[in-house]
Amino acid sequence: MEDSIERSLERGWNAGKIFVADINSRARKFFITVPYPYVNGSLHVGHGKTYTLTDVIARYMRIQGFNVLYPMAFHQSGTPLIAYSQRIRAGEKNIIKTYRDYLSIYIDNPNQIDQLIHDFEDPKNIADFFADKISSDFRRMGYSIDWTRSFASGEDVYQDFVEWQFQKLMEKGLLVQKSYPVLYSVEDGNAVGEDDIKDGDTDKVTIDEYTGLIFHGKKFSLIAATLRPETIFGVTNLWVSPSGEYVSFSKDGMNYVVSEEGFEKISLQIRNISKTRKVSREEILEEKFRTEMVDRDLSVFESELVDPSVGTGVVFSVPGHSIWDYVGAKSLKNISPIKVIEMPGRSDITVEYLVKKYGITGTGDREKIDQATAEIYREEFYSGKMNSLNGRYSGMTVADAREEIRKYLMDRHMAIPIYETSRKAYTRSDSKVTVAVIDNQWFIDYSIRWWKDNAHRAVERMKFYPDQIKKSMHDAIEWVRERPCARRRGLGTKLPFDREWVIESLSDSTIYPLLYTVINYLREIRKITGKVSTEILDYIILGTGTGIREKFGKEVESLADSARESLKYWYPVDLRVTSTPHLSNHLLFYIMNHCAVLPEDMWPRSIMVVGLVVSAGSKIGKSKGNTVSLYNVAKQYSADVYRLAICAAADPASEMEWLEDELESFSKKYNAFCTIMERPSAGNDSHFNETGKMWFMASFRKRLEDYRRLMDNMDIRNATVSIFYEVMNDLREASKLGLGESEALSLIRRNWLVALSPIIPFASEYYWKAGGFPSNASLSSIDPVAPDEDDQKILYMKNYVDAVISDAREILSTIRIRPMEVDIIVSGNVGHEIAKKVIDGKIADIPHEYRALIPQVNKMRRYIRLDVPWEHEAINMFKDYISGSIGLPVKIGVADPDIRGRNAWPGRPLINVKGE
């Protein structure tokens, strides 16, 4: 199908507003949504899968007679847009290249691209540009979206709505403030996200939680940071860096010493501490230190293994369980390893074993030491047990003991939490990334019991595609805890009761599908009132606000009434379609926020989860350099071909491999379809082959029935195979049966085009009009004619005949004579009787003269069928077909068994090849 034809159909659909959905109380409604796209770039073939499948379902429901609403909006909240424009402003080369690539999809003129890149220094321009491109891409894909209800998350009305939502969460006590560690840049004075960090997208930075153990000396205490607090019982000494600078600070009347860099870090994590003085290493080295956990004095030694910039620059040494410490302590006379963790099947100390295994000779073998460290860390954590030196922790697994000991230490102020980045990281502007603790971070508290209970109830009532998702959802609900819901920067809605915070982008997009049903009314109201206030939204959404007329006037009240009517009609969402990565975040919040804020009759009904599209095994993404834009695919192959590929290549839930070659073959099939459709249709006086016609129609009714059954179950792939591939095959098969392709086509044209319209809407619509049918295929419906008994019979007959043909072919392929004719001899009544008696075990009833045949029947038992009384009829009906298929004349006969030779049995005719 040519691009220009698709474009003109697309224009027709838009001009006719055929997908604009209005309230229609006579038709059942179907409200289907998909998460709106984030408008920081163009969409690729991976994104397209979710939107396409959603459209296929929307269109299918429409031809099933539902009043379907499939709306779309645009997401622009969060930090990426801001970060990108900043980076463009900073002249960062790779991000400019990325955007140049995006733009070159649509624009040829390099000067124009340069101008746009310049405009992108303002994030709003990025958002506007791509919202526009994405929506035109979607139209090009033939999505049956109702565009009259679009909005963006930056719009005033949207923000009024999100404010309302957060007010509700607040009223219900679901928002809390507490301290929280975040990645932070001191130089920039704010929190940083993945997009702000150099290589943050490819080499992720996470926050590690260290335990800062306090060791008391006479003058001051040392804080040693560790990831393995459970090894405390094996401590032999402490280490400091020979080159580090140490400082002291005081807190609650105590003096603590850490490295200079350690202090910088801690000062971001503990309130109100300040440096008191520098502390020389000598001062530290001459002291002894103690912890209440272990009854011994600990000396401090210098070691170049200590990096003053990691943790606190103070390390407690456990040579029994740390490779570094073991290697470091080797030269020290009075120190020997203490073993506090037992490994199954090993009596020696694991450290010593690993030092030998990796061939570590000294502190210079850094790489080997790191590998060995990773191994011991993992091994001891997963399979280690605390031995008898561990006091009340003896006998525990390492994993449990770590948790318990850490809690014990913290509760008694014997340790403090210290956060550290998982790797050394810098922002894109080259300032250091550290971890800061913010005390007043806002959280949505998803751990509240009644809330979880509601969510479980909602999930229980919902339908999930595929089914297993339901269990994952229950698990996710149990697992979710507090979630930070606001940040200090980024685009979005400000928290209504604390305007310094911007609601984070996953939290502002949970119950927004509701807006699709009322957006235009809210816009009107806002023109009058200046803001869509809480009372108005209460009135519309919950039916509770009162005094709207008194406060805002009659017009607002009537708009609000209309809005409520629309909401009541459309809500809840019948089906939400999203991709796998959204499962444990967006979908979870989507369900939970519905349960928190909205009444039960507005909770979601069903969810379909769609697998990712991957290319050569890895996720499609700009950073991987393996993107194919949706626009280019549609342009090169046509939207229909892409849609066909998405529908037929893999089932929705599974991961789909993106292969250009396969697209090529889908394209061929699609062209074959178009070629068939282009043929002139047969006139009314056409001469139909009766057998061919009967079989073809029976088969088509069966295909249609299968198609509908499969689609109802969201098995889009098999439905596509049935209605597209199988019917195409049937058309070829029909011609073998003497029914011409155009004759066959004319019998099914109408229903076939309607049934195909969800999958390949452009072609369906085009040939619908070409066929002279009224209105649009997309708005018509299938005749729901199920196959009847006669249909079943003829389909069964054809299968039987095909088996006979295949048998005949096998014989023909092995014989050496030149075949001239094939005799097919069907079992007569006598044979049937004998076979039945043998199978029923009534051997005694078989006449003596036939007893000799019993072994033969037993041998053929697996082929004999007693439910094909029409054998002879079938062979006769399909005689020409059989003959044509094997390329030889066919003679048909019926015979009773002959005890001297091979025989025909029911379901298994005798095939005799005659030749020379």
Place this chain on the structure above:
RNA sequence: GCGGAGGUUGCCGAGCCAGGUUAAAGGCGACAGACUCAAGAUCUGUUUCCGUAGGGGUUCGCCGGUUCGAAUCCGGCCCUCCGCACCA
């Protein structure tokens, strides 16, 4: 580790939940034939091995078990992949 998915015939990928009609759908690739001057496209057939009559042998990660019978059920082992959070 926690949670989840999976290892099928050259490749991709169904089937396995409700064991027999499964040598195992479909697609791709390959081979042969038809059409064509030819190539491509399209169509027909073949594509585990053996076989001069529709037959037989060996197959569904590995080992073992249940059963008259297992790709399908059970146990153990090996291996692969995905999510694990504040990031859209």
